[in-house]
Amino acid sequence: xxxxxxxxxxxxxxxxxxxxxxxxxxxxxxxxxxxxxxxxxxxxxxxxxxxxxxxxxxxxxxxxxxxxxxxxxxxxxxxxxxxxxxxxxxxxxxxxxxxxxxxxxxxxxxxxxxxxxxxxxxxxxxxxxxxxxxxxxxxxxxxxxxxxxxxxxxxxxxxxxxxxxxxxxxxxxxxxxxxxxxxxxxxxxxxxxxxxxxxxxxxxxxxxxxxxxxxxxxxxxxxxxxxxxxxxxxxxxxxxxxxxxxxxxxxxxxxxxxxxxxxxxxxxxxxxxxxxxxxxxxxxxxxxxxxxxxxxxxxxxxxxxxxxxxxxxxxxxxxxxxxxxxxxxxxxx
Amino acid sequence: xxxxxxxxxxxxxxxxxxxxxxxxxxxxxxxxxxxxxxxxxxxxxxxxxxxxxxxxxxxxxxxxxxxxxxxxxxxxxxxxxxxxxxxxxxxxxxxxxxxxxxxxxxxxxxxxxxxxxxxxxxxxxxxxxxxxxxxxxxxxxxxxxxxxxxxxxxxxxxxxxxxxxxxxxxxxxxxxxxxxxxxxxxxxxxxxxxxxxxxxxxxxxxxxxxxxxxxxxxxxxxxxxxxxxxxxxxxxxxxxxxxxxxxxxxxxxxxxxxxxxxxxxxxxxxxxxxxxxxxxxxxxxxxxxxxxxxxxxxxxxxxxxxxxxxxxxxxxxxxxxxxxxxxxxxxxx
DNA sequence: CTGTTAGCGCATTCAT
DNA sequence: ATGAATGCGCTAACAG
Numbered sequence: 001x002x003x004x005x006x007x008x009x010x011x012x013x014x015x016x017x018x019x020x021x022x023x024x025x026x027x028x029x030x031x032x033x034x035x036x037x038x039x040x041x042x043x044x045x046x047x048x049x050x051x052x053x054x055x056x057x058x059x060x061x062x063x064x065x066x067x068x069x070x071x072x073x074x075x076x077x078x079x080x081x082x083x084x085x086x087x088x089x090x091x092x093x094x095x096x097x098x099x100x101x102x103x104x105x106x107x108x109x110x111x112x113x114x115x116x117x118x119x120x121x122x123x124x125x126x127x128x129x130x131x132x133x134x135x136x137x138x139x140x141x142x143x144x145x146x147x148x149x150x151x152x153x154x155x156x157x158x159x160x161x162x163x164x165x166x167x168x169x170x171x172x173x174x175x176x177x178x179x180x181x182x183x184x185x186x187x188x189x190x191x192x193x194x195x196x197x198x199x200x201x202x203x204x205x206x207x208x209x210x211x212x213x214x215x216x217x218x219x220x221x222x223x224x225x226x227x228x229x230x231x232x233x234x235x236x237x238x239x240x241x242x243x244x245x246x247x248x249x250x251x252x253x254x255x256x257x258x259x260x261x262x263x264x265x266x267x268x269x270x271x272x273x274x275x276x277x278x279x280x281x282x283x284x285x286x287x288x289x290x291x292x293x294x295x296x297x298x299x300x301x302x303x304x305x306x307x308x309x310x311x312x313x314x315x316x317x318x319x320x321x322x323x324x325x326x327x328x329x330x331x332x333x
Numbered sequence: 334x335x336x337x338x339x340x341x342x343x344x345x346x347x348x349x350x351x352x353x354x355x356x357x358x359x360x361x362x363x364x365x366x367x368x369x370x371x372x373x374x375x376x377x378x379x380x381x382x383x384x385x386x387x388x389x390x391x392x393x394x395x396x397x398x399x400x401x402x403x404x405x406x407x408x409x410x411x412x413x414x415x416x417x418x419x420x421x422x423x424x425x426x427x428x429x430x431x432x433x434x435x436x437x438x439x440x441x442x443x444x445x446x447x448x449x450x451x452x453x454x455x456x457x458x459x460x461x462x463x464x465x466x467x468x469x470x471x472x473x474x475x476x477x478x479x480x481x482x483x484x485x486x487x488x489x490x491x492x493x494x495x496x497x498x499x500x501x502x503x504x505x506x507x508x509x510x511x512x513x514x515x516x517x518x519x520x521x522x523x524x525x526x527x528x529x530x531x532x533x534x535x536x537x538x539x540x541x542x543x544x545x546x547x548x549x550x551x552x553x554x555x556x557x558x559x560x561x562x563x564x565x566x567x568x569x570x571x572x573x574x575x576x577x578x579x580x581x582x583x584x585x586x587x588x589x590x591x592x593x594x595x596x597x598x599x600x601x602x603x604x605x606x607x608x609x610x611x612x613x614x615x616x617x618x619x620x621x622x623x624x625x626x627x628x629x630x631x632x633x634x635x636x637x638x639x640x641x642x643x644x645x646x647x648x649x650x651x652x653x654x655x656x657x658x659x660x661x662x663x664x665x666x
Numbered sequence: 667c668t669g670t671t672a673g674c675g676c677a678t679t680c681a682t
Numbered sequence: 683a684t685g686a687a688t689g690c691g692c693t694a695a696c697a698g
Binding site for chain 4: 020033052054
Binding site for chain 1: 334378380381382383384385387388393404405406407408409410412415416418419420422423426427431432433434435436441444445448449450451584585588591610611613614615616627
């Protein structure tokens with residue numbers, strides 16, 4: 001393994017000079033020497049050791065992608081997370097950063113990780129509470145939260161208009177004549193504020209049509225329990241439509257409904273949320289509230305990078321829009 | 334940020350002693366001192382700096398997960414890859430390693446990455462050629478390949494019985510009376526040997542039923558082109574079934590077929606490969622050849638870890654079995 | 667059992 | 683414009 005020192009001796013210069021050309025401090029080195037050194041670097045395929053660089057100036061270029069979840073789960077099995085994380089990774093790699101994904105719900109583990117690797121920035125998925133803020137402060141590095149509704153203090157956040165998403169779902173259903181509706185929010189069990197927003201928006205829009213959303217019609221079950229969900233849904237008299245706050249759960253629900261002989265959209269209309277790629281591949285195609293996951297990732301990285309370059313940059317927040325994607329899972333009554 | 338030195342002075346001992354308790358060299362330190370030091374560590378929330386540790390003894394605990402693909406693609410958008418990578422990450426994290434995902438098809442980039450981070454091991458996804466071997470040799474660290482068919486030299490590999498998978502698909506179709514079949518291998522364009530195996534197995538099993546697979550029935554189109562695929566398929570006279578070597582492509586194909594008014598399995602039977610979670614969620618449920626992605630990931634990590642512990646361990650190879658999962662996409666003729 | 671010393675590879679003063 | 687020296691935080695000999 002060839003080191004900076006090696007190419008320094010080969011070039012007959014000091015390590016400092018090589019270091020300078022490496023870091024683009026071309027003002028401090030004569031053009032001819034610089035050229036010569038760059039050639040040597042290319043010739044020997046020298047690549048600077050990040051761990052050493054990181055030790056020496058605390059610039060690891062590592063960005064931690066923390067998924068707040070049980071650490072023993074395959075978090076990338078969730079289509080939304082994998083799409084989002086994949087795009088984040090791509091954006092980071094393109095900019096010369098190294099993304100490190102970590103699934104955990106243990107604050108000590110997070111802090112440990114950040115310290116261990118001199119992590120320079122964090123993009124946080126999932127719910128947020130005071131503890132994570134504390135970590136943010138202790139860590140002294142930029143954090144970008146996603147889908148955060150906490151307002152304890154100003155933070156960097158990129159999210160979507162969840163409330164409006166809920167409204168759009170309700171309006172779509174209402175306009176097609178549905179008057180007795182239910183709602184399935186699989187994320188609430190994790191304390192998800194975003195589901196609460198979607199629920200609130202949904203209920204509000206419904207009220208404009210004079211339709212109520214009884215508490216008993218709001219189901220906060222756990223994800224994977226599509227079967228019990230479907231049964232509960234059928235127990236609700238006269239319900240013709242359901243809003244599910246995540247596509248993956250909506251799709252599971254449709255599947256469960258089908259097993260029970262309930263037709264979608266014939267007997268039951270379903271509206272999802274996210275517009276994951278799978279939504280257009282199932283039958284019937286899932287009508288859903290689309291969010292632009294790719295753009296969200298891009299913006300998250302942009303916000304982070306701005307703070308990496310200028311640490312004292314004021315916090316900023318980006319709220320992306322959502323839109324209805326009408327496919328076949330909603331019928332008319 | 335508290336360092337090893339800090340807690341050394343607080344404990345009134347030398348750095349070496351602290352280092353020893355940290356690394357479990359308890360034989361070299363008195364129990365009482367050890368206890369005392371561990372308490373200090375806990376009290377101050379001291380966490381060893383990996384970059385320093387890595388510099389000093391070249392043990393970074395970083396494992397590189399290299400996805401051989403265009404570096405400008407969101408590789409985690411592929412359900413198979415994200416499921417596999419997610420499980421790999423989980424297994425690595427559980428064992429105290431740090432997985433670093435990197436999408437690239439540039440050998441220089443790979444080598445650079447390995448050197449930069451003192452990467453200790455690599456799990457490689459995707460096609461393999463001599464260049465990557467060269468990297469393996471140059472890097473001097475264990476590599477585990479997945480789904481590799483190269484036999485230039487002994488390597489560590491974890492794969493599945495692709496040939497048999499192809500056979501099973503053919504048998505299933507043949508037993509249901511299909512005699513004119515086609516095949517769609519979306520991965521071949523990337524030079525995938527695995528698709529070649531699946532094709533060979535499929536053709537062989539078919540031959541036992543006295544049915545041929547004309548070259549014109551073997552379509553090596555690019556992925557995402559489901560529409561043109563569907564049309565080509567319909568241009569083949571009398572074909573009643575198709576084997577698609579990846580579920581995601583099979584599902585796209587079914588979708589395209591539906592748009593063209595072709596019923597599955599009524600007018601066309603489809604068999605996929607992988608059994609990704611989506612396969613059971615589409616309609617009709619996709620009949621497919623199942624591979625255990627989770628187990629594959631687990632074994633890959635086990636093989637790697639064995640070599641991390643004993644670098645001179647002989648190469649080993651694991652071939653997992655596959656099985657038919659019969660759902661609704663194959664009919665009788 | 668414990669402390670001292672010497673690097674790992676690099677960036678960063680401060681000299682020249 | 684360039685070089686010598688120092689230190690980042692830790693581990694690994696070796697001494698005591």
